[in-house]
Each structure stands twice: as C-alpha cells, then as structure tokens.
Amino acid sequence: MAQQVQEKYEESQLYKIRHSAAHVMAQAVVEMFPEAKYTIGPPVADGFYYDFDLPRNLTPEDLEQIEKRMRQIVQGKHEFVKKVLSADEARQIFKDQPYKLELIDGLEQGGFDEYGNPLKVKPEISIYQHDSFTDLCRGPHVQSTKEIKQDAFKLMNVAGAYWRGDEKNKQLQRIYGTAWENAQQLKDHLHLLEEAKKRDHRKLGRELEIFIFDEEVGPGLPLWLPNGGVMIEELEKLAKEMEEKAGYLRVRTPNLTKEDLFIRSGHLPYYAESMYPPMELEGVKYYVKPMNCPMHHKIFGSKQRSYRDLPIRLGEYGTCYRYEKSGELFGLMRVRSMQMNDAHIYCAEEQFEQEFMGVVALYHKYFELFGIEKYVMRLSLHGKAGLGKKYVDNERLWIKTEEMVRRAMDNGGVPYVEAEDEAAFYGPKIDVQIWSAIGKEFSLATNQVDFAVPERFDLHFTNREGNEEIPLCIHRAPLSTHERMVGFLIEHYAGNFPAWLSPEHTRVIPITDNQNEYAQGIVQQLREQGIRASADVSAQRMNAKIRNAQMMKVPYMLVVGENEMNAGQVSLRVRDGSQQNNISLAEFVARAKDKIARRAKEL
C-alpha cells in the first residue's frame, strides 16, 4: 500500500527540463570558473540545484551573469547526448573532478548513488554531453536545450550545502533555480511565492499581535501576546474536548527532573545533543525536559496495572525545551521552548492496531476541521547503520514494530510513504505532512511507537494468564506544538481565522463619541454571552476604525451610530465586507454564538 509518489515526477517532462537546466547552469558556472569542481545537480520540488566547489563565494551579480549566459546557451539548441561507458573511461574524462571520481567509485562498486545511499541494483555508468559540457549523469534529459525555454527559468539564490549532505564534509556552494515548461508557469510560481510571503507567519504574527521574539529573552523563545494567548486557549479547549471523548486522562508533570530519569529513558545516551545542559545543585544534576514521556512512564508505573486497565491514555500540554542549533531556528516553526499536544497511550500488543488507528482517526477530524485537503502519512523507519547510535540497538524489535505499523496502516486503508533512517530513537513513527491552503508543505503531527523505553522503565501489566507483560507505548501529538500549529494556522488562513479561533470575535465601532457608552454596554453584553469583544472609542473617524478592525482581521464589526442607539440595534459588518444593517443585538449574538460553538469554517 506504500505509495511511490515520487515516481511520476521523475518521468515527467518538467523533471527533464529541470535536470537539463541544471546541466546548462553548470556549464555557465564552469565557463566562469574554469577551476570549478562540480558535484551533483538534481531536480527538486519546484526546480533544481547544482552544488559547486568554487575558488570564491558567489555574489548576486554572479548569479545574474550565470543566468544571462544560460539564456544564450539554451538558445544554441544543443542536443543532449548520452553515452554509456566503463568506470575507467569515465575516470579519464573526469580526471580533474575529484567529486565525480568519488561518484564513479561508488557507482562501480554498485554500492552508492550520488547522495551516498546504498543502491539495490548495480547501475550503469553514463555521461550526458551538450555543447561544451559533459556530466556524469544517469539522465533522463530533454532532447535539446531548445526545450528549456529561456523565459521559463530563473536562478533563485546561493546557499551552503555539505557534500553528500554530511556536515562532516566540505561545504559547497549550491545554486538554486526554478524552471518550468513555459513563461506563464514560471510567472505563476513566482506569484505563489509572493503570496506565501504575504502569509508568512513571522510577518502576520507581528501585525496581528500574536507573538513576538525578543533578543533579550533569547532566540527560539517566543513571547505570546494576548491574541496568541487566546488562540492557544482555543486549541487547548479543542484538544481537551476531543481527547476526553476518546478516553484520554490528563496529567501534569514538572519541567525539571533529575539526570537519573533521562539516563534511564535513554534520552541522555541518544538525545543529549538536543537537550539544554544540566544545572547542578547540591551535587545533583537536573535537566529541563525535552519530552514528557519519561514522566508519563513514571505515572504509568506508579501502580500495578492489569490488562483490564489498558489502554491507558495520558495526555498533557507539557512545555518542553530543546536546544535546537542556532541555524535551525525558524519563526514559530522551529523554536526552543514548545508546548506539545502530547499524550502517551500504553496498550497491550493486541490493542496496538486499534489504538494506533484511533490516533489516525483523530488526525482526520482535525484535517476536516481546519480544511486540510492534502496530506501524506510518512512512515519513518530505522536505518541499519544507526543502530546503537541514533537508534536503540535491537534490530529484531525494530523490524517487528515497523511491520506492526505497516499492517495497521494497510488494514486501515491509510495510504503512506516510507522514509528510511528517519525514526525516533525509540521506535518507528508516522509524521504527517500537510499542505496549507496555498500549497506550502508543513510537518506537524507525529505518532510514534515506542517498543524500547517502557522496558527500560520496567513498566508492565498483568495479562489474562497472570503473567507480567511489557506494554507498548504510542507517543502522539496530532496538534503538534502550539508554536508550530499556530504558525501553520496563520499561514493556512492568511490570518483570516474562523470565528472560534479569532483572538477578537467582535469589534464594536461607535460612529461618534456620543455612542461610546452605548458601544461599551454592547461589549459588556457580548462578553457575558462568551463573545470576545472590544469597543473602539478612539478619537478616529468611523472609516479609520473600520479599517483598523479589517486589518486586524476581526471577523465581526458592529457599527453603532445615532440610529442604532435610538433603536437599540446594531449594524453588522462581516470581515468579508458584507453588511446586515439595523439588526437586534440578539440576532447577532445568535449568529456569532452558533458559528463559534460549531467551530464553523464560515463566518
């Protein structure tokens, strides 16, 4: 049932265009720097890149030059010619290209592809030539450079990238480009990037007063402003409702624990790099928690459990701290303090499938609520080489657990893709990739199976036969962290949240200050009905007040002037610009309460 979503792209014309554009770019770069060492240049999601080892750093002006030269080259209508040859012939051609020689060695041994990953079948060695440029390459390419339209590609930026993606290797200069079948597609793509920029949660988060970062507080440590506080309250309320229905119990655990706990859990041997260093008091080391699980394990183990008690589902919105490397921080999406929608489900092996799929069902409810239409479940497996280093050293259990997850997903009819060497240290996991309203990809929810740590904590329950059995543990966070979830929601909705999530439901706008008191009375009535409201009694004109409320993306505006006041009514302006004049407050309250209570998508 595992889907090969990549397969199609690799056979497409677009893939060939991008791959070929990468070669053309490499030609232009090598012309500019004859001493350049070139490495690999594959197509990626929206374009391509090529990594070079160059005598100096590239500047934006260089990119312009390279792009200009590329346009000349593609207009030359050069044929791409493939040649299959022996390793020695290839070595002769690339004798001055050390990275290519390394690749040839890998290909010859039949061991590794260009990323250093093991290959299943021994590949043939081939080169592609066009114009003056020859590259070691398995293809496929377009017939001729004329298929690369000179107005349908663009070089985007330069970035550092490690050779073979390994931070121990030399850092190369990577040029990213985007390429399409025609100019219109390129234009559309660039437009989409512009739109994404407008929705950027870092920009909107500040404008809508949801969160800030402060240099003095520290990188990756967001301060939630009152508006963000409201959104978090709403998300917690949502999770609590859903989890109570699904039989979860809520617990609370401290942010600090003794070193001993994390030695036992395996965090210190396998995860220390991501933990804040310990603080020592009276000779005892304490760590801030990067995860809640060890403490939940302690709660599970705090009394004797029978098979009749299982499954036990312990949930907590615990605040965790992880020392993410400075360059990894990214707005709310990657932070150092985070509050996870965390829970641990302890179950017997025969309950695993049902519990696991129960979590997947929860995902689907959230997808529906947030209008997430596109998603991919990504099954992350262990990598053999990481056993005992990245992963607990028990290959038999890895394989067994991975098979259990596959079976559960297959039986449940949930499509997924597999990703090798991406598991958590204690077991395989399902990460959920979702796509926002404008097609930007996010990785939010996670669902992990832990076959290792319960044993380390000596957790057990008494089974039907009266024997002690170790429970499985499912770690899950369908709503991710508050940080990442809010970041996603900002971009997904472009700040136009459904009413229930909006920090302020209603802004009451008096037309002149004669209506200030009336407006404030309305606010009080709304608050009593559980509707978040404020009155704009500033000295500005009504038009400015409306504009401000629109810019803060408040869903409902109640305009009150002389007429409304005398009639005891309000005039409703909805965020979409529609109006409903002279209605009773009760009518508005009924509408708003209904939308909020149902968490309706529409206003």
Added chain:
RNA sequence: GCCGACGUAGCUCAAUCGGCAGAGCACCCGCCUUGUAAGCGGGCGGUUACGAGUUCGAUUCUCGUCGUCGGCUCCA
C-alpha cells in the same frame, strides 16, 4: 553548528563619494462629531544591534560579538 546575506525610531523604509540621521504609519495633545477600509494640525520618539579599530570626521570602511534571513545539517 556550518556557508552566505542583512541589522537605521514601536512598524515599514530613506540618507549622494566617509561630512549636522529623515519620512509615513503608530503613540501623545488639540480641532472636527463623522454612516461601512486612513478627516486635519501640532508634538514626542535615535548611543544607526552591541564592542573595538582606521580616520580631522563612521549609519557608511575593517574586525569581533549578538540577532535575523536564505540554505545545509537537524526537527514537533
């Protein structure tokens, strides 16, 4: 952490070749009493991220630190 770029008022941005640091918005004070996306006038606001150096003189040039951004690595 690594490669590169960037850092000017709360926000968005100017400042010629190294020569007195400016605008709009926001905020405060007035005037206007207003009908569905900015009424008008005035005022406050800066150790140009921080610290050194070069120079008669540094927002501008050099170095270091901190932070942000584009990537790599990593990840909820």
